[in-house]
Structures are given as structure tokens and as C-alpha cells.
Amino acid sequence: MTSMERTDVLVIGSGFGGAVTAYHLAAGGAKVVVLERGPWLQGTDFDHDFKLGSSYTRVFDFVVGDGMSLLSGNCVGGGSVVYFAAMPRAPRFAFERHGGIGRRMWPAAITRDSLDPWYDRVCEALPVTRQTWDDVSYAGGLFGAACSHAGRTANPVPIAIDTTLCTNCNWMMAGCRFDAKRSLLLNYLPAAVAHGAEIRPLHEVQRLARNEDGGYRVHYDTIDAEDYRITTGSGTIDAAIVVLAAGAGATPTILQRSEATLGPMPHAVGRYFSGNGERLNTAVIDEDRAGELFDLSRPDGRVYAANQIGRGPAVASWDDLDGTRPEYSRFSLEQLYFPPGLGTILAQTPDPTGATWFGPKKKELLRRWPSWLTIFAMTEDDNEGVFGAPPPTGNAYRISQQMLGRGTISYRPTANTLRGWAQSDAEIKRIMEKDGLSTVMPWTNDVVGAYTVHPLASCRLGDDPATSALDDRHELRGHPGIFVTDGSAVPGALTVNPALTIAALAERAVPGIVRAARERGVPVTYGAPSPDGATSGRTATASSAALLLGETGSARPGGHVAG
Amino acid sequence: MTPEKWTVEQITTTTMEAFADTIVPGEKRSPDDLAVAGVASGGGAVASGALELLSDPASGFATALEALAGLLNDHAGRFALEHGRELDDAVPAFVALPYADRAALMLRLTAPDNGERDGWVALAMLSNMAFDTAAHLHTADAFAREHPGLSIIGYARPDTDGLWRFRDHSYGGTPAATHPDTSPSGSPA
Numbered sequence: 166m167t168s169m170e171r172t173d174v175l176v177i178g179s180g181f182g183g184a185v186t187a188y189h190l191a192a193g194g195a196k197v198v199v200l201e202r203g204p205w206l207q208g209t210d211f212d213h214d215f216k217l218g219s220s221y222t223r224v225f226d227f228v229v230g231d232g233m234s235l236l237s238g239n240c241v242g243g244g245s246v247v248y249f250a251a252m253p254r255a256p257r258f259a260f261e262r263h264g265g266i267g268r269r270m271w272p273a274a275i276t277r278d279s280l281d282p283w284y285d286r287v288c289e290a291l292p293v294t295r296q297t298w299d300d301v302s303y304a305g306g307l308f309g310a311a312c313s314h315a316g317r318t319a320n321p322v323p324i325a326i327d328t329t330l331c332t333n334c335n336w337m338m339a340g341c342r343f344d345a346k347r348s349l350l351l352n353y354l355p356a357a358v359a360h361g362a363e364i365r366p367l368h369e370v371q372r373l374a375r376n377e378d379g380g381y382r383v384h385y386d387t388i389d390a391e392d393y394r395i396t397t398g399s400g401t402i403d404a405a406i407v408v409l410a411a412g413a414g415a416t417p418t419i420l421q422r423s424e425a426t427l428g429p430m431p432h433a434v435g436r437y438f439s440g441n442g443e444r445l446n447t448a449v450i451d452e453d454r455a456g457e458l459f460d461l462s463r464p465d466g467r468v469y470a471a472n473q474i475g476r477g478p479a480v481a482s483w484d485d486l487d488g489t490r491p492e493y494s495r496f497s498l499e500q501l502y503f504p505p506g507l508g509t510i511l512a513q514t515p516d517p518t519g520a521t522w523f524g525p526k527k528k529e530l531l532r533r534w535p536s537w538l539t540i541f542a543m544t545e546d547d548n549e550g551v552f553g554a555p556p557p558t559g560n561a562y563r564i565s566q567q568m569l570g571r572g573t574i575s576y577r578p579t580a581n582t583l584r585g586w587a588q589s590d591a592e593i594k595r596i597m598e599k600d601g602l603s604t605v606m607p608w609t610n611d612v613v614g615a616y617t618v619h620p621l622a623s624c625r626l627g628d629d630p631a632t633s634a635l636d637d638r639h640e641l642r643g644h645p646g647i648f649v650t651d652g653s654a655v656p657g658a659l660t661v662n663p664a665l666t667i668a669a670l671a672e673r674a675v676p677g678i679v680r681a682a683r684e685r686g687v688p689v690t691y692g693a694p695s696p697d698g699a700t701s702g703r704t705a706t707a708s709s710a711a712l713l714l715g716e717t718g719s720a721r722p723g724g725h726v727a728g
Numbered sequence: 729m730t731p732e733k734w735t736v737e738q739i740t741t742t743t744m745e746a747f748a749d750t751i752v753p754g755e756k757r758s759p760d761d762l763a764v765a766g767v768a769s770g771g772g773a774v775a776s777g778a779l780e781l782l783s784d785p786a787s788g789f790a791t792a793l794e795a796l797a798g799l800l801n802d803h804a805g806r807f808a809l810e811h812g813r814e815l816d817d818a819v820p821a822f823v824a825l826p827y828a829d830r831a832a833l834m835l836r837l838t839a840p841d842n843g844e845r846d847g848w849v850a851l852a853m854l855s856n857m858a859f860d861t862a863a864h865l866h867t868a869d870a871f872a873r874e875h876p877g878l879s880i881i882g883y884a885r886p887d888t889d890g891l892w893r894f895r896d897h898s899y900g901g902t903p904a905a906t907h908p909d910t911s912p913s914g915s916p917a
Contacts, residue, residue, distance in 0.1 A: 213867065213886060213890060213891050213892055214866055214867045214868070215857075215861035215863050215867045215870075216862075216863060216866045216867065217781075217786035217863050217864065218786055222786075222863075229846065229849070253914075253915045253916060254911070254915035254916065255916075256916040256917075257916075257917075288913065294914075295914030298898070298899075298900060298901060298903065299898055299900045300898065301898055302897055302898060303897065303899060305898075306898060306899035306900075306901070306903050307899070307903075309903035309904040310899075310903035310904065312903075312904050313903055313904035313905065318904055318905050318907040319903070319905075319906070319907075320907055320910055321906075322914075323913060323915055332891075332892070332894065333893070333897040334891065334893055334894065335892070336892065342891065394788075459903070463896060463899075465896070470882075471897075473883065473884050473892075473894075474894040474896075474897050475894075475897060480904075482904075482907075483909075483910075484907065486916050497916075505857075505860035505861045505881060505883065506857045509856060509860050509881075510751075510852065510853055510856040510857075519831065520834070520835055523750065523751040523752070523831075523834065523856070524750070524751075524753065524767075524831055525753050525768040527752075528752055528753060528768050528772065528880075531752070531859070531860065531880065531881050532882075534860075534881040534882055534883070535882040563788075564788040564850060565786060565787055565788035565789075566785065566786040566787075566788065569788065569850065569853075611838070611839070611840055612849055613853075614840075661916065
């Protein structure tokens, strides 16, 4: 079989890991093709509509596994289109974690200090801003008041949202119709296209094979635009460099499926998956009590009843992000909004004698939905997830036309993880039930297992070949020229929302990819400014980039490094 | 059960309605409503359109409902035998169960150690979605039809152009002190 099409760099997936790398490589002069399994929607394509087939179901995947379910983006822009744009940096201790391997799991080259300049680059590009209390939703304000009442601090979360454009509609998971959310559709991806990158939606990569020239042949199927279960065609593209950025729920399945042609994968491919230690609780606010305790009211006279109003997480409490505490006892708490249809079924009634997630008592809980306040805990789990044999195509056995699939992951939480969840549940209960403010129950794990909106670590970075799939430059061990830059590269749970860390790592990975491309004869330079032309981030990362390029001493801050 | 009185379609519809009503129960649509157990006030999943959603090709279950209803009735028959229940054999077995037994069977079918749980969990999720999102309808149409579920959960109506905006959204003030180790950018230091 001969392949008719060639490119310098083939990027699989268009979320943070794919968009950041595609932009820089295209800006450096490489021919870049991005294959994205989901549709390409933007602006007014993003519906305020729950109907199956609207953007609410087109742009993400909900994959149910054995003991763990994953929510991921499935569209051009990937997770950035469906995410809630909370963009905190990971705390210092998160990079020092040992997890289950008994020694530091991150590569020696990556610490919070070394990553900070790369964080800065992303913050400049999107941009990420610090909110004031006047920006935060009623739910965030009430959570802040509850934290203070319980003796805790609380912070408005740094966000990638233009609050002057935001209408607080809370439809972010269906894509932001008002372009308030700084998704990749507004920065890295258009900049990549402007530099010649080609983005092909509804192209689902199935496997890779190695060519005689040391490059790779990428096999893909094209997918029906309405019914994602239907394959409409297939093809191949040859590339000198492949960047895998399909997400932590899909990247390992592509590599597993490729093992027959590429040869053995590192042991860590499809292992050490982390759900970011995530845990959700629903507090049902006693409206009268909230008014008495905090003297809060809305202009219409109601106290709260504002679950629907806002834009995802607005306020977080970081008192338990104490690096002096032992591992598995540190967590952050964050007020979160979850739209109907995806989370309500998992909220529980406090009834230990019968059904807690369905039935007449649950319906009574649903009647009080406007008074719900969801608290999201991000704890330190134990990287317990393991992917089984890959499905025939894609990352799951698709059930419905869109959205719902059955995955191959199995997840059995260890005592460490369970203890972290229990500790965070207890603290949420202490905060939210103090003086009768609300009643709180965690979401059940009995229906779809544990639940993560931030899948991580299924092909993780590290210095130890036995426990990491990637070296510290994101290159897949034993398969030179294949790089992984999505959440699967993050070694473990971060105790905060991971999008900014994934993006910063992708920025940091680019010089190494450029170096590998040059070694394969691709004439590409490194040193593009921020997508909007800003240069502060480039200047700050110039020396680090030069090291990663293998050109120490030749960096020219503010200008392109010669190719 | 008396097949001569029940078509396969009727058995399927009534059984799956009873399933959906177990998840989000509602009030009976008429005094002789068999599917809806009538253990909760207001419309439940059935009145909210659960059957329409399950029958929508987009759900992925439309062609499997007949088989699933048969399987559910088989489970219900065994459950009744185990528990010494005498069922009205003029109606499908799951429909003949009182609500408490339907709920107990549901817990068994969706239990983590049940090999069939994936399918029953998916059906439960869709039943719930019919109630809390009217996922078989454009949301604007659901509001126009006074959809029971959206009304009961108190989901606010959109502006006249069908889009949601909330001008008033914040208490403002300073409800809490920020963490002392916060970086200038607003992150954990």
C-alpha cells in the first residue's frame, strides 16, 4: 500500500496539547495537519439547547468504564470548548508527589519553578485573568461565605473568560455562544490555521505504523457528522513527526491498537490513569438559613436559588493544599456548576435504607434544584486506572449516536484514594452543614463508578522507563518521533483543575518536537510569539527553550531561533 | 400476562414506562394507569417524555427496547418468585410489581456486581434526562409545551430570543479572606 499524502507533522487531536503544538510548528514553517475526531463548531453553532444532536451532545464524550467514567471534549478545540475555563497553576507540592512508585513521579527537569515561565506563556495567549469577588456567581459568593463561616479562606478562581462578554448563562459545556470563554478556537487554532496548518474534523485516528524512512503512517477513519457510530471512509497520511494529543481517554487506546505494527509499547501506556482524585458533593441550601447566616440577598429578594446562574467554578478554597501534610491528605475544594442531564442522576438523598439516586425522595431533591450548590473536590488519587484491550475503533464502544460510550478502563480505588475522598467529603460536610446552612451528600459511585472531568496520566511523563511512557521531552519511549502532549502526559493528580498545566507542558514540549523534526530533515524554526503577537512569554522562556532545542547559547530572546 | 390482549408494542411501551417511572416517579395519568405507580406528585419521567427519548434513534436504544422489556419482565418474574409475590398475570411482570419491588429490582440490576448493569444504568440515565433536560425536544419547544421536568426542577426560562442571560449574577462584597499563599496571578503560590 502506498500513501498518497505526506506532511511534516501530524497532530492527533485539537485540544490544548494539539492546538499549542500545531500553532508553534506551523508558525515555524512545518507543514502541519491536525486530525480531530469531533466536529468543528464555533460561535452561533453553540446551542442553548439540551436536545440530542445539539452542540450539547455533539462536542463531548461521556465514556463509562468499569469503576470510572470520563467526560472529555470531542470537537475541534477539544476540552477547551467544553471546559469551565478555571485555570489555576498546580501547587508546588503536586510536582513533588511520589504516588505509588515510592519516588518522585515527575521528571527531574520539571518543577513548579521550571514550569512557571511556560504557564506564563499560556496565560498571555488565552489570556487567563484573576477574578474579583464582583465577578463571581451567587453560588461562588455563597460558597465563599460558607468557607469563611467555617474558618477557611476562599479565592476567586483565575479564569480564561472575558467577563465583559459573559452572560452567566452557564451553557459552557455546550460551547460558549458569546465567545466569552477563551477556548482554543479563539487563539491558538486560528493562529495555527493562519500559518497554514490544516485542521480536519470528523477524522478519527485508529492506529500508527512505522515507515522505512523512520517516519510514521497514520491510519484514520472519517466519521459521520451526526451519527458518530458510522464510519464514512478511511485514509492514511505519512508524517515525519506524530504528536498524539487525543486526550487521556483516547491516546492510550490509539497506541495500544498500534502495538501490532509499531512494536511493544512502554509498560506505562494505558496504565497509571488518574481521575485527578475528583469527587463531587451536592449541597441543598436552606434558603432561609443562608439569609440569616450571611445576610445575603439578590435584587429580586431571593436569597440564593441561583444554581443555574453563572459560569462553572468561580471560587475555590485552598486551605488543604498544604505541602507540609502527607501525600493523599491534600485537596482543593471548588464551587462548580453541573448542568442538568449529566450530574443530577448521581446526586443522592441521605437515605441509607433504600435507593438514594432515584425514586420519590430523589424527586423531592430535584424539586430543590435551584437551591443546589455543587462542591468539587480534587484530591490525590493513586493512579489506579488501567485500560483494557482497545475497542475495534475509537476510544470506546459507542452506544448512542453521540456522547455515550462504553470504555475499556477499569479503576479500583486504593485505600489512599478512598481516604482522600472521605477526608474531603467530611470537610465539605463540615463547611456546608455548619449551623444548618444545607444538607450535603456526595455523588454516588454506584451508578457509573467514580467520575472525572479531568482524565490524566495514561501515558505519563517520567524519568523511570518502568513507570513512565514518555521521557521528559514528551517523546514516547522506544518510538522516536512520536510525542504525547495531552493530559495523558501529566504524571498524576494535581489537586486543582489541570487545563493550564496541560497547556503549559505542551508549550514546554514544543522545542523538543522542533528539535526532533529538524533531526528528521524538516526545516522548522522555533520562537513564534503568542498567537496575538505578544512576546513577553517568548522572552521569558527563551533560555529554557534553547536548552530543550539543544542549542544552549544560541537562543535569541524575542526572535526566532534559527532553524 | 395475556398475550391475546397485549401487543408486543404495548408490552414494550408499558414496561419501559414503568422502568422510567421507577427512576423519576410521577402521578398517574389516569386512574387505570398501570405503568406509572403513582408514588410522587407532579409529572415524572413518563410525563416528561421518557418513551419518546428512548425511542429516538439518537439514544442508541430504540431498536433494543422490545428485547430489554422482555428481559426486564423476566427479571421481574424471578424477583416475584423469590419474594413470594403473586403477580397479576394479565399485565407484564415488571408492571405488575408494586413500586417498592420495582425499586428493589432496579437496585439489583444496577448494582456494581451485576453483569448487565451497563444497559440498565444507561436506560436510567436516559430516563432521568427526559425529566431534567427533555433531551428529545428542542428546549424552546419543551418550554412551550410546559414540560413537567424542566418546570419541577425550576429551570429558568430563556430570553425572548431563546438564549439565557443573567444580568444579576453576583453578591459582590468580600465574603472570605483569600489564601495567604496566593500568587499575584491568583493561583496557589
